[in-house]
Amino acid sequence: MLLTHAETIALALSFKVSLVGVACSLPVAAGCAWLLARTRFFGKSVFEGLLLLPLILPPVVTGYVLLIVFGHHGAIGRLLDAAGLSIAFRWTGAALAAAVMAFPLLVVALRNAFESVDRKLEHAAATLGAGPWRIFFGVTLPLSLRGLVAGLALAFARAFGEFGATITFVSSIPGQTRTLPIALYELVSTPGGETGALRLTLVAVIVALVASLVAALMLLRGGTRPDEAEA
Amino acid sequence: MIALDLALQRGEFSLELALQSTARALALFGPSGCGKTSTLLAIAGLLRPGRGRIAVDGRVLFDRHANIDVPPAQRDLGVVFQDARLFPHLNVRENLRFGMPRGAASRTFDDVVKLLELSALLRRKPGQLSGGQIRRIAIGRALLRQPRALLLDEPLANLHREARAEVLEHLRGLKREFALTTILVSHQPDEVAALADGVARIDDGRLAALEDIETFKASTAMSMALDTPVAHASG
Numbered sequence: 390m391l392l393t394h395a396e397t398i399a400l401a402l403s404f405k406v407s408l409v410g411v412a413c414s415l416p417v418a419a420g421c422a423w424l425l426a427r428t429r430f431f432g433k434s435v436f437e438g439l440l441l442l443p444l445i446l447p448p449v450v451t452g453y454v455l456l457i458v459f460g461h462h463g464a465i466g467r468l469l470d471a472a473g474l475s476i477a478f479r480w481t482g483a484a485l486a487a488a489v490m491a492f493p494l495l496v497v498a499l500r501n502a503f504e505s506v507d508r509k510l511e512h513a514a515a516t517l518g519a520g521p522w523r524i525f526f527g528v529t530l531p532l533s534l535r536g537l538v539a540g541l542a543l544a545f546a547r548a549f550g551e552f553g554a555t556i557t558f559v560s561s562i563p564g565q566t567r568t569l570p571i572a573l574y575e576l577v578s579t580p581g582g583e584t585g586a587l588r589l590t591l592v593a594v595i596v597a598l599v600a601s602l603v604a605a606l607m608l609l610r611g612g613t614r615p616d617e618a619e620a
Numbered sequence: 621m622i623a624l625d626l627a628l629q630r631g632e633f634s635l636e637l638a639l640q641s642t643a644r645a646l647a648l649f650g651p652s653g654c655g656k657t658s659t660l661l662a663i664a665g666l667l668r669p670g671r672g673r674i675a676v677d678g679r680v681l682f683d684r685h686a687n688i689d690v691p692p693a694q695r696d697l698g699v700v701f702q703d704a705r706l707f708p709h710l711n712v713r714e715n716l717r718f719g720m721p722r723g724a725a726s727r728t729f730d731d732v733v734k735l736l737e738l739s740a741l742l743r744r745k746p747g748q749l750s751g752g753q754i755r756r757i758a759i760g761r762a763l764l765r766q767p768r769a770l771l772l773d774e775p776l777a778n779l780h781r782e783a784r785a786e787v788l789e790h791l792r793g794l795k796r797e798f799a800l801t802t803i804l805v806s807h808q809p810d811e812v813a814a815l816a817d818g819v820a821r822i823d824d825g826r827l828a829a830l831e832d833i834e835t836f837k838a839s840t841a842m843s844m845a846l847d848t849p850v851a852h853a854s855g
Contacts, residue, residue: 509701509703510707510708512666513699513705513707514707515665515666515693516665516666516695516698516699517693517718517719517761518693518719518721519719528707531709532708532709534709
């Protein structure tokens with residue numbers, strides 16, 4: 390199965406956009422997941438609901454919100470334009486859309502992973518002089534590794550398949566924002582594009598299968614002992 | 621010198637304990653559920669008393685009235701938990717080094733490894749160790765923190781006879797070698813007799829008696845228990 394030049398470009402762009410999007414999403418998602426797993430605060434349920442919003446909202450709505458905020462006339466978009474960092478209608482905008490759409494999956498996966506780590510081990514680390522950062526990077530994160538990998542795989546798959554928010558926010562510009570799902574949509578809408586559409590469908594199915602297999606393997610074998618906390 | 625005056629509520633259970641002891645090694649002795657471990661966790665900073673004051677060797681670790689609550693990481697205590705709590709993703713060497721202060725002499729590491737006979741285990745992961753080995757590593761890890769005081773929570777619990785004797789012997793060696801202020805939680809009279817200089821008997825969350833070790837041995841009337849495992853352990 391040989392892809393055409395345009396299809397190869399769309400595939401490569403999809404990988405780039407998904408990888409960058411997930412990588413940008415990860416630190417923020419990890420911070421939010423840790424807050425949800427390890428702290429109590431007023432309005433936590435509302436906070437959690439807001440984090441999960443991109444999962445529930447129609448993607449077109451998310452894309453439109455991104456356009457309003459990050460577009461050329463948006464509050465942040467204007468600042469970015471002034472700094473020469475415009476993201477609207479560019480691949481970086483597509484990466485932002487992918488990051489936003491993958492974000493809730495990462496938060497959910499990481500929260501579960503952090504909650505599965507025995508807090509008594511974190512307490513033991515504290516008695517050994519470790520501060521919060523060392524506890525997180527030295528104990529919590531390594532023991533959450535399987536959940537983290539599973540979350541990354543699912544988030545990557547979600548970002549790879551992202552369509553609605555991306556096309557609304559950054560449109561369909563070949564080589565810039567025409568990712569694999571958008572290219573597929575274009576082929577489906579074009580007479581004679583069926584063969585190309587089938588090729589891209591096959592690629593999308595393979596990527597999704599690999600990601601879901603990785604996630605399933607990690608989740609099946611994952612988890613440390615959840616245990617009762619002392620305090 | 622250990623000075624405790626603390627009140628702590630955990631569900632239905634209430635702990636109210638006030639004691640002062642000059643014993644180098646103080647045992648908190650009593651039946652299961654009497655509040656020994658809760659007291660130890662409060663000293664370690666892992667449980668927050670509702671009120672009171674905790675001082676070890678003159679250093680105030682907690683004083684509700686004066687608004688002092690030193691974080692666990694800064695209490696400079698070596699804690700050996702009943703369930704050891706070795707980090708499963710780290711090998712023995714990494715576990716041992718986890719709490720070592722920066723710039724600590726490598727000789728210290730070598731000394732502790734030698735003393736606890738751990739050199740053959742350094743590359744193993746906790747999952748590949750026996751109960752006695754795990755307990756020895758937990759003790760080594762706490763010592764390598766170079767603490768002001770050592771807190772031992774039932775260090776011989778759930779060990780079979782040989783492992784118990786082996787760990788007990790190492791603990792006696794450490795007591796001689798390091799002369800650290802030690803707080804030992806135990807419900808085993810022979811363990812207390814072998815390791816402690818003073819005993820706080822705790823019953824239902826209250827101090828029942830504070831005794832020196834000779835009084836404890838006499839009042840416990842435990843000659844049989846004393847003569848068997850300890851004698852065996854000390855060879």
